[in-house]
Amino acid sequence: MTPKYPCFVHFGVTLPTTNRKLSSPMRTRHSVAWALVFLLHAAAQTPLPSWGEGPSRKAIVHFVEEVTRDNGPQFVPPAERIAVFDNDGTLWCEQPMYVQLAFALDRVKALAPGHPEWKTKAPFHAALTGDLKALASGGEHALIELVMATHAGMTTEEFNIVVKDWMATARHPKTGRLYTEMVYQPMLELLTYLREHGFKPYIVSGGGIEFMRPWSERVYGIPPEQVIGSSIKTKYELLGGKPSIVRLPELNFIDDKSGKPVGIQQYIGRRPIAAFGNSDGDFQMLEWTTSGSGARLGVLVHHDDAVREFAYDRHSSIGRLDRGLDEAPKRNWLVVSMKEDWNQIFPISK
Amino acid sequence: MTPKYPCFVHFGVTLPTTNRKLSSPMRTRHSVAWALVFLLHAAAQTPLPSWGEGPSRKAIVHFVEEVTRDNGPQFVPPAERIAVFDNDGTLWCEQPMYVQLAFALDRVKALAPGHPEWKTKAPFHAALTGDLKALASGGEHALIELVMATHAGMTTEEFNIVVKDWMATARHPKTGRLYTEMVYQPMLELLTYLREHGFKPYIVSGGGIEFMRPWSERVYGIPPEQVIGSSIKTKYELLGGKPSIVRLPELNFIDDKSGKPVGIQQYIGRRPIAAFGNSDGDFQMLEWTTSGSGARLGVLVHHDDAVREFAYDRHSSIGRLDRGLDEAPKRNWLVVSMKEDWNQIFPISK
Structure with missing residues (x-):
């Protein structure tokens, strides 16, 4: 085809x-x-122009053709064509640090004058001194803790504005490009391709749900109601007579590892037929997705291009991919090589 | 028009x-x-044939025409046309008891032989003895407690089947009709009308999210991912090697009163422009919805038809509507009289 x-x-x-x-x-x-x-x-x-003519592209196109062929043996009704995507390292670059960590560091610095106790307390001390190694070793959990503590005490609408403002100016430390330009062109094409075939793509990320929603529609075409992520608790109340939803400094849900299938069930209420990730944090999401009946697609993006992006897998503190690499073959998961399978990594600069 | x-x-x-x-x-x-x-x-x-030619129908049609008129001053883009509906008493009949309570009672009876302690413990004692008054006085919270205790310890897929099986045979105690035929015909037409005008309708109910999802698409045309409700915690694990999501006997979220705006933000991530309820449990949902900028619609269904359905409001233990009746006029919320505004209550029997 x-x-x-x-x-x-x-x-x-x-x-x-x-x-x-x-x-x-x-x-x-x-x-x-x-x-x-x-x-x-x-x-x-050529629905996926940035994808090379290798087996990865072929397998994805084959899957989509099979599940959308009317009266075919693998046909899946449009309502059940749910596809889930991890965000960090799958849809956009997560190196040299999670984007939300960069955001959190900037927030910590901005709010530090009002919090003298942060100077000696982890992970704030590491944030203020720029000790990225200490921070990264805590994984997404440490990031989420930092975000919880620095992003509560305001309404969801205020937080939305803070995120939008930061996204409009903050730039990647290596390329100098806006973070929203550090998204993977082949994955943008894949989102479009799936939508054109009646799929409903969701983000299922360990990152904060309200950190992604302000820009996910503009950048990925994924509306806020199709974004699932980690969250803090919120409370509805009248502030000066104005109905408000206030963000509380209390963890609500961690959407990572075994939390991903839980989040999927909680938000979507049906099992996806395709899942895309890049790290062992996505293992259970792929496992849950691909263990359903009928045609299923599990994909791991492998960061193996040190020249055009970053090369990391089994020993990385960010986006570690170890068990996934071991088990992908026997589980029939597709391992996409960024180096071999992607003709282009990032969108062309505007 | x-x-x-x-x-x-x-x-x-x-x-x-x-x-x-x-x-x-x-x-x-x-x-x-x-x-x-x-x-x-x-x-x-005639988009709403079961609605009488009164001010209620007129106000709803006027709102929809205003927000969908291209280049009009009140135009709302399709992506933002979120409408939220309470379920019990708004989309289907909640008298003489919540449907989920009837389901829970049947489950308690079925599981009672394995739980001798239930004979003396509230609310199980009331459930087993059929003391509906004691149960009803606890409101939706008591119902949810009962459901939590009797519906945990199985996978979400197993629970889905239990609900579907029960729904296929259980009948309303007064009319003898299937519960899924005890839905309000005018509201079914309203859902269709809104969808035809680019709205995305959500259920936002105090009832259990996984109790509604197995039949909401078939009955209301509302898919599982557009159902928000109360929930218990779940856990992803391998059962005999099979990936499963297990329902735990622990409360996760109560989607009632102030919980409704919280649930809306958590699941949808944007403020609705139209909200439909029938009790004070929907007050905050209507308040949150109608306090946004631009055209907004808040609707309360008033159960005032003792002949064709049930008449209850300020003093009912189920679906109490008191504050809502007092404040509707000054908040410009529409109070729909089932007696005056609806030509038909339930769908014609098949």
């Missing part, structure tokens, strides 16, 4: 022949029309 | 005139065609 030649071949071969007998203006107009036809044709034929 | 005459008037007046000169078979065929045209016309013109 995938074209053998990129679209310029169609142009080169077909256009001159077809338009030989036409007058010049007509030829121009017809050329434009033909170009359009072939562009559309090419677009329809 | 609403037609002055019901559709049979169109048939009576138009058909004989139009078909006068046609031969008999042709006339029959044309009559069918015309009938179809007028049926479609009538359907397009």
Whole structure:
């Protein structure tokens, strides 16, 4: 089903022949029309242009074709085409630190004058002194703790604005690009491709749910109601007579590891048929997804491109992928090599 | 925008005139065609046929027209057209007891032989002896407690089957109809009408989330991921090597009163623009919804029809509506009279 030649071949071969007998203006107009036809044709034929012509792309396209073929043996009704995506390291870059950690560090610094006790207390001390190693060793749990403590005591609407403002200016320490430009182009294409085939994609992340919602729709096309993440407790109350939802400094839910299937059931209420992750924090999500009946797709993005992104797996404190690599073959999970399978990593700069 | 005459008037007046000169078979065929045209016309013109031509229907239609009019001052993009519905007493009948209470009572009886301690312990004692007054006085909280205790210790998939099986046979004590036929016809039409105008309807109920999900799509057209309710905690684990989500006997979240805006934020992540309830348990949901900027709709269904359904409000232990009645006028909430505004209460029996 995938074209053998990129679209310029169609142009080169077909256009001159077809338009030989036409007058010049007509030829121009017809050329434009033909170009359009072939562009559309090419677009329809290459749904994942940043994916190389390897087995990974083939397996994904095969799965989607199988579950969407009317009356086929693997057909899945559109309502049940739920796909779940981890965020950090799967949809966007998580190195050299989780983006939410960078956000939290900036918040700690901004709020520190009012919290002298932070100077000697973990993980705040590490945050203020920039001891990333100490922070990273705590994994997503440490990050979430930091976020809980520094992001409570305001309404959800106020927090939404804080996140949006930060996202509009904060930049990746290595590339200098906005964090929302550090998303993976092949995964953006995959989201579009799945949506075009009636899938409903969800984010299922260990990151904070209200940290992702303010920009997930703009960046990924995933609306807030399709974002599942870790959360702190909230309380509804009138503040100065104004109905408000206030963020409390108390953990509500950790959406990581075994928490991911729990979060999926809690929010979606049905088992996904496709799951995409990149670390052992996604293991149970892939396990839960792929152990259902019928066609299932489990995908692990393998960070093996030190030149264009970062190379890390079994021994990384961030996004460790160890058990997943061991068990992927026998579980029929697809391991996508960023180096081999992705022609492009990040979107072209605007 | 609403037609002055019901559709049979169109048939009576138009058909004989139009078909006068046609031969008999042709006339029959044309009559069918015309009938179809007028049926479609009538359907397009009367989106809420079971609603009387009173101010309630008018206010709802006006709101929907305003927020969906392109370039209008009150226009709301489709993605933000979130509508939230209470379930018990708003979408289906909650008298003489919550349906989930009837379900819980049947479960208590079925499981009682294995729990001798229930004979003397509240609320189980009341459940086993059929002391509905004692149970009802505890409100939704007592119901939820009962459900927690009797419905844990199995997987979510097992519980789904238990609920489906019960729903297929259990009948309302007064009408003898299936509970899923004890839904309000005008509200089914409202759900359809809102969906046709790009709204995404959610259930936001004090009832158990996994008690509603197995049938909400079939009965209301509301998929599991758009059902928000009270919940117990769950745990992901391997049972005999099989990935499972097990229901634990521990309360997770009460989606009632001030819990409703919290649940809405947690699951949807944006403020609804329309809210429909029937009791003071829905007060905060309506308050949160209608205190946002732009056009907003808050609706309370008033149970004032003792003949066709049940009449209760300020002094009822189930579905009490007291503060809501007092404050509806000054908050511009619509109070829908089931007696005056609804031409029909339940769907016609199949």
